[in-house]
Amino acid sequence: MSHAHRAAPTRASGQTLLVLALGLAAMVVSMMQTLVVPVLGIIQDDLNATTANVSWVTTATLLSAAVFTPLLGRFGDQHGKKPTLVGVLLVMIAGSVLAATTSSLTWLIIGRIMQGAATAIFPLALSVLREEIKPAKLPGAMALVSGTLAFGSGLALVGAGLLTQGAAPDYHRVFWLAVVLAVVALAGVLFAVPASRAKTGGRTDWLGALSLAMLLVLLLLPISQGHEWGWTSGRTIGAFAGAIVMAGVWVAVERRVKEPMVDMRMFAHRPVLFTNLAGLLLGFAMFAQFIGVSYLVQMPESVAGYGFGASVLAAAVVYLLPTTLVSLVGAQVGGLLVRRIGARSTLAIGAAFGVLGFAWLTAAHGTSASVIGAGMIIGLAISFGYASMPALIVASVPAHQTGIANGINSISRSVGSAVASAMITTLLASKTIELPDGMPALPQESQFTLSFAIAGAAFALVVVVALIGLKAAHAPRASAVRKVAAAESAEPAEPAGSQPAAELV
Structure with missing residues (x-):
């Protein structure tokens, strides 16, 4: 057998291992977001914390992700993806060990801040895929890695539920699970991810990073804490006002810096802008369903007149896990559709499924079968969205901006999730059922119906964004894409500053 014939399978198996390693790393990212949700009550009881204070266990991770994701995405583009990935995973492991060993709320929050940096792994992973995977197989590879995000969210809920069963639940076990998975992901990255072939170098735009970080903190802090602070309180309104001011400062800084962290032309480029809007809406709808x-x-049901009286574990395993499993499988179909009909059409089809799923959930959520069935359709919608957005971003920016562009898209989804969390929590608390004294207030069923209807409207807006907002990005025929892909696969990696070869949009 010739050397060429032996080399081809070797390269293919190496690419498969690369995709699996990056998929595992991305799965760990999403797990950090939802891992603590089932154990917040246990943490509050064990540490004698107030509800407002324990909420920082989730808020700290959200803010950390918002600050570090764009910065580290850009850093990876400049100085190499693999060392940045390794560094981020080491920080996340350290944060997980800290959270697993402390009984102090302050140190737990610090550990969660360190875990939040892991969100940067996702845009870094997509940058590696763009550099290493043949263009013809790139949409499928990105879809697989993106699909692990939804799967990881569900797996974290199930794992946390299982690890805290029993008469004496211990939240520390949940963080030891994070340690184990992060170590496995680190081993995969060290073994399967090659050294970066393209580095742009240059200075780090610390002023731009600082102003963007302040903007995101001022925006996300009142969104996540507004329910505790009061939506009309001085702190909430002041933070939103500060976010508006910092947005102007950030734009001014990035226009004047010689090597900006975010190229404003790229940020305002129509396909990128509307893909980020789609990401915000998708993040909102996904978290609203969750x-x-x-x-x-x-x-x-005996008290509220509706619901199923499920435990936290049953809620995760029976009702939410099917959604995440469909997302993982549907991501592969989404990747195939991106290659065949384009990312814009795939996004529109997925969003249409989302409208259908939430319409079903809005109209009929009185049986377990309806809730699970509607959730599975929504899972398909989420997977198509996750498969489409990275392809839209990659097709719209030069190679050296892949990390930062996907980082901003990740932040747009995080903002959408934070808005959904705040809005749904507020809606459910705004109208409650009158119960005897001493019983906790329960939301009226109409508030769930309204929440699902709003999430369906978010998916309807994604359809509009895909069909109208992204219309300017014309998709080439599949045959043309294959020709370009074949030509590009014979070339070395794109030089920094080159324009994307194949616009799969």
């Missing part, structure tokens, strides 16, 4: 269904199925 929170809404989780709360709905735990409602005691």
Whole structure:
């Protein structure tokens, strides 16, 4: 057998291992977001914390992700993806060990801040894929890695539920699970990810990074804490006002810096801008389904008149896990559709499924079969969205901006998730059922119906964004894409500053 014939399977197996390693790393990212949700009550009881204080266990990770994701995405583009990935995973492991060994709320929050940096792994992983995977196989590879995000969210809920069962639940076990998975992901990255072939170098735009970080903190802090602070309180309004001011400062800084962290032309480029809008709406709808269904199925029917009285573990395993499993499988179909009909059409089809799923959930959430069936359709919608958005971003920016562009898209989804969490929580608390003294207030069923309807409207807006907002990005025929892909696969890696060869949009 010739050397050429032996080399081809070797390269193919290496690419498969690369995709699997990056998929595992991305899965760990999403797990950090939802891992603590089932154990917040246990943490509050064990540490004698108030509800407002324990909420920082989730808020700290969100803010950390917002600050570090764009900065580290850009750093990876400049100085190499693999060393940046390794560094981020080491920080996440250290944060997980700290969270697993401390009994102090302050140190737990610090550990969660360190875990939040892991969100940068996702845009870095997509940058590696663009550099290493043949263009013809790139949409499928990105879809697989993106699909692990939804799967990881569900797996974290199930794992946390299982590890805290029993008469004496211990939240520390949940963080030891994070340590183990992060170490495995680190081993995969060290073994399967090659050294970066393209580095742009240059200075780090610390002023731009600082102003963007301040903007995101001022925006996300009142969104996540507004329910505790009061939506009309001085702190909430002041933070939103500060975010508006910092947005102007950030734009001014990036226009004047010689080597900006975010190229404003790229940020305002129509396909990028509308893909980020789609990401915000998708993040909103996904989290609305997660929170809404989780709360709905735990409602005691004997008291509230609706719900199924499910435990936290049953809510995760029976009602939410099917959604995440469909997302993982559907991501592969989404990757195939991106290659065949284009990312814009795939996004529109997925969003249409989302409208259908939430319409079903809005109209009929009185049986377990309806809730699970609607959730599976929504899972398909989420997977198509995750498969489409990286392809839209990659097709719209030069190679040296892949990390930062996907980092901003990740932040747009995080903002959408934070808005959904705040809005759904506020809606459910705004109208409650009158119960005897001493019983906790329960939301009226109409508030769940309204929440699902709003999430369906978010998916409807994604359809509009895909069909109208992204219309300017014309998709080439599949045959043309294959020709370009074949030509590009014979070339060395794109030089920094080159324009994307194949616009799969």
